Amino acid sequence: xxxxxxxxxxxFGYDQxxxxxxxxxxxxxxxxxxxxxxxxxxxVAILEIGALLTSLSLTHIAERRGRRRTTRLGALxxxxxxxxxxxxxNLTILGLGRFVSGMGVGLLSGTAPMYMIEISGADQRGxxxxxxxxxxxxxxxxxxxxxxxxxxxxxxxSFRIPLxxxxxxxxxxxxxxxxxxxxxxxxxxxxxxxxxxxVLADLFANGEVHSPIxxxxxSSIKENVILNRFQGKLDLWSTVITYPHRVFIACSAQFFAxxxxxxxxxxxxxxxxxxxGWEGRDALKMTGLNSIIYLISTLIPWKLSESWGRKPLLIFxxxxxxxxxxxxSITSLLKHSKLVVLFVSVYNSMFGISWGPIGWLIGPEVLxxxxxxxxSSLATATNWISNFIVGQLAPILLEKIQWRLYLIHSIxxxxxxxxxxxxxxxxxxxxxxxxxxxxxxxxxSMTKSSRAPSTVESATLGIDPMQPPQEPNINVQxxxxxxxxxxxxxDSRSIKSWVA
Numbered sequence: 157x158x159x160x161x162x163x164x165x166x167x168f169g170y171d172q173x174x175x176x177x178x179x180x181x182x183x184x185x186x187x188x189x190x191x192x193x194x195x196x197x198x199x200v201a202i203l204e205i206g207a208l209l210t211s212l213s214l215t216h217i218a219e220r221r222g223r224r225r226t227t228r229l230g231a232l233x234x235x236x237x238x239x240x241x242x243x244x245x246n247l248t249i250l251g252l253g254r255f256v257s258g259m260g261v262g263l264l265s266g267t268a269p270m271y272m273i274e275i276s277g278a279d280q281r282g283x284x285x286x287x288x289x290x291x292x293x294x295x296x297x298x299x300x301x302x303x304x305x306x307x308x309x310x311x312x313x314s315f316r317i318p319l320x321x322x323x324x325x326x327x328x329x330x331x332x333x334x335x336x337x338x339x340x341x342x343x344x345x346x347x348x349x350x351x352x353x354x355v356l357a358d359l360f361a362n363g364e365v366h367s368p369i370x371x372x373x374x375s376s377i378k379e380n381v382i383l384n385r386f387q388g389k390l391d392l393w394s395t396v397i398t399y400p401h402r403v404f405i406a407c408s409a410q411f412f413a414x415x416x417x418x419x420x421x422x423x424x425x426x427x428x429x430x431x432x433g434w435e436g437r438d439a440l441k442m443t444g445l446n447s448i449i450y451l452i453s454t455l456i457p458w459k460l461s462e463s464w465g466r467k468p469l470l471i472f473x474x475x476x477x478x479x480x481x482x483x484x485s486i487t488s489l490l491k492h493s494k495l496v497v498l499f500v501s502v503y504n505s506m507f508g509i510s511w512g513p514i515g516w517l518i519g520p521e522v523l524x525x526x527x528x529x530x531x532s533s534l535a536t537a538t539n540w541i542s543n544f545i546v547g548q549l550a551p552i553l554l555e556k557i558q559w560r561l562y563l564i565h566s567i568x569x570x571x572x573x574x575x576x577x578x579x580x581x582x583x584x585x586x587x588x589x590x591x592x593x594x595x596x597x598x599x600x601s602m603t604k605s606s607r608a609p610s611t612v613e614s615a616t617l618g619i620d621p622m623q624p625p626q627e628p629n630i631n632v633q634x635x636x637x638x639x640x641x642x643x644x645x646x647d648s649r650s651i652k653s654w655v656a
Contacts, residue, residue: 161336162291163329164227164268165516167234168261169295170325172422173447174318175200175254177303177440180426184315188247193551195247200551202251204544206237206258207265211536214266215392215529222346223271223339226263231330233260238322257322258540264329266536270528273520274339275359278587282461285517290454293508295325296422297447304440341525341588344374344381349635352377377525380589384526395530399523401595405580406519406535412572413515414542416477417565418507420550421500427554428500433493442497449501453508465584466514470576473510477503478569485562511572521583522591 178184179196191199210217210230218226237257244250268288276284299318306314340359343352353365353374361367396403421428425446429439457469480503487495523531553561581594 161227161268161271162288162294163325163332164230164264165288165292166295166298167231167322167325167329168265169292169297170299170322171203171254171257171261171295172419173296173299174303174321176422176425176427177300177307177443178315178318179424180430180436180439181303181307181315183310183312187312187315188250191247193555197548197551199247199251199254201544201547203254203258203261204540204547206255206260207262208258208537208540208544210259210262211266211533211540212392214263214533214536217263218267218270218532219342219345219529222342223267223274224333224336226267227271227336228330228333230260230263230267231326231333233257234264235260235323235326235330238319238326241322242316242320244319253319260326262536262540265539266532269516269520270532271339273517273528273588274341275337275355277360278585278590279462281521282466282517282584283458285521286454286457286461286513289508289513289516290451290458293447293451293454293512297444297451300425300440300444300447304437304444307437307440340373341377341381344377345525349374349378353635376587376589380525384524392530392534395527395534399527399531399595401579402522402524402527403531403534405522406531407538408572408575408579409511409515409518410535410539411542412474412568412575413511414539414546415565415568416474416507416511416572417481417503417562417568418512419543419546420554420561420565421504424550424554425500427551428488429493429496431554431558432488432496433491434497446497446501446504450504450508453505454513456509457513460509461514461517462584465582466518467576467580467582469510470514470580471573473506473514474569474573474576476506476509477511478566478573480506481562481566481569485559485566488559488562518580518583521588522581522594524591525588 179191179200185191210233214226217229221229234257237253237255237260240253240256241250242253244253269285272284272288273281302318302321303315306317308314309317337355337358338348338351340352340355343349343355353370356373356377357363357365357367357370360373361370364370425443426439429442434442460469480499483499484496484503487499519535520528520532550561583591583594586594
């Protein structure tokens, strides 16, 4: 399921890559009257505005509609935006299409990591999170090579085919979302206990609902749900006030992932290589070769995220990225085109090992269940605000200050290392319900609630509603297994069973 949900971030990666090559396409320049650096930056960055709007509403959509339906909506918006872009006749319509696609990407990029975190075991979370990021870079690389292949077409189809392919990929995700199971934590949060137990059994106990593993997982999650319900629901601002350390980690991970310079390379790699001396189709080819190295590097943290841990990877990657950016700056100044390609590849590899996958992983996993949607919404919004700033300014700064831009981003890399070392905890090997031991911020102990528990909730929690709030006596009831048997067959892992 995590591999399939990686299509969500595949679409994000595809949108990062295809436009970077299109903007140097001569037919594109002719069709859209050779747009200026400011116009290009605006069309590129308008996607981030759409993504920002939907990421801020993610806390309401994902909580009310569930992870599957949110994914479905994001896929439809992405396809609709791709359709508008395909038939765009001026930059305004093209920008409108990217805005709509951005709305879809905003939902998908926030939902996919959250969904993956909630269906993963403690010992698999790092691996599956990194697999998901590999899907992102696979999308990026695919778009670059599709652009390169289409560059041999003489005419407007050379850039309209990559635009139209967005519709195809979005529809695949939309259709596939009907085969996904819902997040078990969302199911239990909304009192769909029987369905939640079935999903947990499928995920962790080979479909055996009687398994002690499934029952223990159910009890642990449900206990946390009941406790969070007693403490009261959180809006976005309450999430920041209640969990400032956790929200800072989630948001700063996204901030540094962007300001460490990756989107200068991802969005404008052909321009970077053209400035270094490569021209035309050769710049596209170098971008494509670089994307393959980038893709291979994302395989490394599949193992290291659990063996090394999150913090060492972030510090190691930040160091390598900072040094690489300094070397890119020097070689760009000296016009050593081959060395620029080499150091860009090293830089992308360092990002693919560290801030790329871990930046998306660490935020949702440090956030408690009741604040995960809200915290993920804030973190994703931080990502898109940072994306917009970088996307808008990068082409202008590449034109004005050229090689000096990389030095600015290298400073961000070295700053991020210090923040990780002094502020970030190590999260490997811990279940989501065990994260409280790292923060001691009251997730598993009583805090002041925004409202008093109702009479029904008080009875469920085993407390006297007339008494001051205190640690509740939680008694989790596993749902009756008789009603669950109808879902199970001899082949409980079959597609037929999943659809049921």
